[in-house]
Amino acid sequence: MILKVGNLDLTPFTAYGGIKWQRSDVDGKNAGRMLDGTMQRDRVAIKIRFDVTCRPLTAAEQAKILSAIEPEFVTLTYTDPVTNSTKSGQFYSNNFPSTFAMVRNGTEYWSGLTFPLIQK
Structure with a gap:
């Protein structure tokens, strides 16, 4: 499975x-x-959407992801399950909640980061 925003591989997170x-169909009038x-x-049109749920993240990991998906549109490279091939396209994200979880051994952790990646 490939899921990259720019050069950031999201799969480890x-x-x-x-x-x-x-897959969503866009119907006309x-x-x-x-x-x-x-x-x-x-x-x-046919549009693709990924909903991503992250594992618990350090503050640094979360900042890396949030910075990557912050632009209005991002280039997403992904494995298309229909063709089992790698594709790329312009996607956007919005509404990404996260919850502060704890500090352990001086490291701040966040949980519950979820976000959509929706084809332009």
Whole structure:
């Protein structure tokens, strides 16, 4: 599995089962249920989304990830599960919560960092 924002490999920071892939269809104005009950499709695009959940992180690790996903758009390189090939594209992220967990042996830890990576 490849999941990189720029040169930052996200996979070492993810929790077990922490990468969720999703394909979403974007339908046009002519899509919807007809009076006879049939479905009319008007797909104008297919977009990919990853939801990433991180393992507990040190403050330094979290800062590295948050800095990488902060720009308006980022280049994401990923394994496409449909073709089992490597692809790249422009993605964005928003709404990424995290919780301060503890300080242990002088190191600050955060938990629960989750964020989406949504295709432009």
